[in-house]
Amino acid sequence: SFDWTPTKLTNFNFRFANSPQETTRGFTSGYNSKLYSARLQHELRRNLLANVRFSYTDNDYESNGVDPIALTDTGVIRAGFGMSYLFNRNVSLSGGFIYEDQDANAKEFEYSNTRWFLTLGLEL
Numbered sequence: 001s002f003d004w005t006p007t008k009l010t011n012f013n014f015r016f017a018n019s020p021q022e023t024t025r026g027f028t029s030g031y032n033s034k035l036y037s038a039r040l041q042h043e044l045r046r047n048l049l050a051n052v053r054f055s056y057t058d059n060d061y062e063s064n065g066v067d068p069i070a071l072t073d074t075g076v077i078r079a080g081f082g083m084s085y086l087f088n089r090n091v092s093l094s095g096g097f098i099y100e101d102q103d104a105n106a107k108e109f110e111y112s113n114t115r116w117f118l119t120l121g122l123e124l
Contacts, residue, residue: 001013001014001015001016002014002015008043009042009043010040010041010042010043011040011041011042012038012039012040013037013038013039013041014037014038015035015036015037015038015039016034016035016036016037017033017034017035018032018033018034018035019032019033020032020033021033021059023061029062030061030062031059031060031061031062032059032060032062033057033058033059034057034058034059034060035055035056035057036055036056036057037053037054037055037056038053038054038055039051039052039053039054040052040053047085047086047087048083048084048085048086049083049084049085049086050081050082050083051081051082051083051084051096052080052081053078053079053080053081053082054077054078054079055076055077055078055079056075056076056077056078057074057075057076057078058073058074058075059073059074059075059076060072060073061073061074070105070106071104071105071106071109072105073104073105074102074103074104074105074109075102075103075104076100076101076102076103077100077101077102078098078099078100079098079099080096080097080098080099081096081097082094082095082096082097082117083095083096084121089123090122090123090124091120091121091122091123092120092121093118093119093120093121094117094118094119094121095116095117095118095119096116096117097114097115097116097117098114098115098117099112099113099114100112100113100114100115
């Protein structure tokens with residue numbers, strides 16, 4: 001993870017993660033996941049933050065060669081934007097939009113969706 005703060009109000013976060021994962025999919029022992037992500041956050045007001053984010057995940061599945069529809073790899077793109085309002089140090093309200101699209105070597109594992117979200121954050 002790499003954070004860059006060009007001004008006191010703006011922050012860029014770049015992240016890379018590479019990790020083995022388990023799966024519930026039959027005929028495969030798991031997969032290796034590589035995540036690349038970037039996020040820009042800007043403080044519009046002292047308690048109002050705006051952000052945009054993008055990520056790409058590359059999943060390589062380990063197959064035993066028995067499954068006729070072997071899932072060998074997927075690529076997932078996520079993009080979104082959002083805003084957060086900070087009521088105080090412990091309470092925040094966040095909302096935004098996320099688009100997600102998965103491409104796979106087997107068509108039955110491809111999808112795309114869009115989500116709007118609203119989150120109340122409480123910290124102790």
